[in-house]
Amino acid sequence: MKLCAVQLASHKGDLAGNVHRHLHAMEQAAALDAELVVFPELSLSGYEPTLAQRVVTAADDVLLRPLQAQCDRLAVTAAIGLPMPAAAGVHIGMLILRPRQAPLLYAKQRLHADELPFFVAGAQPLVFAAGSLQIAPAICYESMFIEHAHSVRALGAELYLVSVAKTAKGVAEGFAHYPKAARQSGMAVLMANCVGAADNFIGAGQSAAWDAQGNLLGQLDEHSGGLLLLDTTRNSAQAFALEFAP
Template sequence: MPVDIAAFAIAQPVVVKGDIAANVARHVVLAEAAARHGARLVLLPELALTGYEPALAAGLALDADDPRLAPLRHAAMRLGIVLVTGAPWKTSGLPRIAALSFLPGGTMQVYTKQHLHPGEEAAFAVGEGGAGLVAGDARIALAVCAEIAHAQHPAAAALAGADLYAASVLVSENGYEHDAGLLRGYARQYGMPVAMANHGGPTGGWSCAGRSALWDETGQPVIAADGVGECLLLAERERGRWRGWHAGIGG
């Protein structure tokens, strides 16, 4: 039986193309709202700091010393949360698609996408994955978009004892039913809750579906966004029972 999970948040932003400073500022607003509701983890979509912009990725790529990341590091420390977002990550060649996890102690973990979507190899290098996270007593396994289409990825997360499979994605209207069906199936197959953070507005020429969601360990929906637009979903499991709600944001 997975451990009970303290309240966590799925944030669905509307990203400003290429404007890292503006997106960081909005991340902080969303994180503050989530923390007010007791969240220990805040999950955002793939490439949420820049938008999904392969043609711009090399110029937008970040590294650990980039001062634009400082507000996220400080927010995680100040609020006592784990904040997971996405950006292109600098390497010696093409950038990698990364999930950046800002931890309450002031450090950052970098997870890089291991399975690229067809066509992404022109702008991004294949990543190496990375360590799981701990939020409270819960073990969190990260996934980035196309990784969810590779069945060995959630299988490895379940084998490692993940209490939550946390997927940061860009899912279009046309692809939503298929990808949501995969995630719902993994939850049911592995008895492992699955969270999906999607974009709330268009990015990179894609009409994103929104509808970020959480499925419980039986594959039943706990909470989901109604559609597109910025929103914040909160969920927690206490004594084996899930509760989900839409949270106000402000700011």
């Protein structure tokens, strides 16, 4: 199976513009035969906690219809980050759009202290089928706790789909942690990080893939938009540029 981590800079609070950028990225990933595409944390709004209440977006919002249509047309599953409504506030969410199927919703279960004033935690893990694999999403901070990887592995997950918004320090910590998580859980790991300005930091990119033995298969650079294509059949990963029209 081929899966693609999309590394991009989201425009702060620009939902419509970011939808357009997601559509272009999905088109380019599908041209590489990707069956699943994963975007960085809160990719649809940008990682901007202070804007969460203003840009919260429900899964059935009309704004998202072009993304579902793109998944249907390209036969691609897309894991998209967005602030989702919750009974007690706003979730850091992942909307998983599947071709010609109902979407799946996942909410970050473990929040960083800086996120607590703006978001509420989710309560349910998720493992879903895509192509030949059972896949478990993880969103940034929670993915740094080995217990999370072990818990989804126990539910049958074969690949850890990690969506993050990390600084250079956070990426360095991830590169130390994710190989261990892969080896200990027996799951391959695909991480998608942002680049550019986000909240009060700069996204440090370096989206990467590790196999189930913890071997680094490939990574992107720290500042450019890009696509990292993981081929689980060949146990390889390849980097490609991400192009947007002027």
